[in-house]
Amino acid sequence: MKFLIxxxxxxxxxxxxxxxxALCQIGDVVVVAPHEEQSGSASSLHISQPLYPHILPSGFVAVNGSPADCVYLALHELYPDTQFDCVITGINSGANLGQDVLFSxxxxxxxxxQLFGIPAIATSLVGHRIKGNGQDQTSHYEMAATEIVKVLTKxxxxxxxxxxxxHVLNINIPNVDTAExxxxxxxxxxxxxxIEKPVHHMVDPxxxxxxxxxxxxxQNVPTTEHMDTNINTPIDDSISGSPERLCQPRADNNDNNDNLVIDTDELAVAAGYISLSPVRLHHTPASTLSRFSTLAL
Structure with missing residues (x-):
């Protein structure tokens, strides 16, 4: 397999x-990434300034742009003739749960x-432990990477x-010390x-x-006792009294939710599970179009 990360x-x-x-154990891997941190850049593209790719001694390509810039440049210019089986991003330092995906x-x-038709997976490692330095941090990422490979191969x-x-698959690895x-x-x-406090005000020097x-x-502490370990088993969505549920948007009745697994990513990682969220993009439901078409505009 061929991967772009x-x-x-x-x-x-x-x-x-x-x-x-980890991916090198199962295929050929190409790395094109920002030369510095670009957290919160979402899918922004730098269309008003040039990009300068730089090949590092490791063979990784560093780019003076956003993560989206890196993928865009890699697919259309740096490796235009390579048929990638999947683009995988991460492993992100910290969770990307819920509405975080809008900004990540x-x-x-x-x-x-995915906009160019290539299967895509975003991966993140939940927890505060990974913000430190040293071997403890490294071991957590290695554990997460091993679990991601298992998802791909098993x-x-x-x-x-x-x-x-x-569709993009959003994977979050829970905040645990070992795979066990x-x-x-x-x-x-x-x-x-x-959001607890969207904006923090301060006065500079x-x-x-x-x-x-x-x-x-x-910070909510949802109830998670109802969870089932079977990846293919739909999960009961009835958690009465859970404060986390009070923050949930109402279900879209046009999406035929009855047969879908509908537990949240936050609940899953809080209970120690790997969360795999298939996120559908650029979809306007036909029923919504029909409803709006009846409005007097």
Whole structure:
């Protein structure tokens, strides 16, 4: 298999290296990534300035742009004749759960690949432990990378993804110390949680107002006892009294949800499961079009 990988933490990030080393065990891997961190860049493209790719001693290609820039450039200029089986982004330092995917450069790069018809997977490692330095950090990324390879080689996920246009698979590895702590895999939907404090105000040393944007979510402790370890088993969505449920958007009745697995990614990783969320993009339901067409405009 042939893989293209990128990320939003920068070309020297330990998660990218761990993913590269793990994927090299099952195929040929090309790395094109931002030369510095680009978290929160979503799927932005630099169309008003040139991009300068630079080949590092490792063979990785560093680009002065966003994650989406890297994938766009790799597919159309750097490796135009390579038929990649999948574009995989990450491993992101920290979770990309729920509405985080709207802002994530990790997810945005995967989205860019899918727009050009290439199966795409965004991967993230949940938890605060990975923010540190040293061997502990490295071992967590290596564990996550091994689990991602298992998803690719021991499940039919990739083959199914190839048959789903305009879908990106968003994978989150739970906050556990070792693989033995992982409870299994869950097919999930994206959660929606309230932002604790979207903007933080501060005054800089020169007395000027400054603002940090923040995506930190309200901390809820959802009930998870109903979860089943079978990846193909639909999960009961009736969790009465769970505060996390109060933050959920109402179900779209036009999407035929009855036979789908509808537990959230946040619930899954909180219970120690690997969350796999197939995210559909660029879809306008026919029923919604019909409903709007009846409006007097």
């Amino acid at each position: 990128s990320n939003d933490d920068g070309v020297h990030a330990p998660g990218l290296l761990a993913l590269y080393q 450069g990790t997810f945005g790069a995967a989205l860019t690949a 499940t039919p996920i990739l083959e199914e993804l190839k048959r789903l246009p305009y 702590g992982i409870m299994g895999r869950k097919i999930t939907r994206l959660a929606h949680s309230l 020169r007395g000027r107002d400054a603002y940090w944007l923040c995506l930190k979510k309200c």
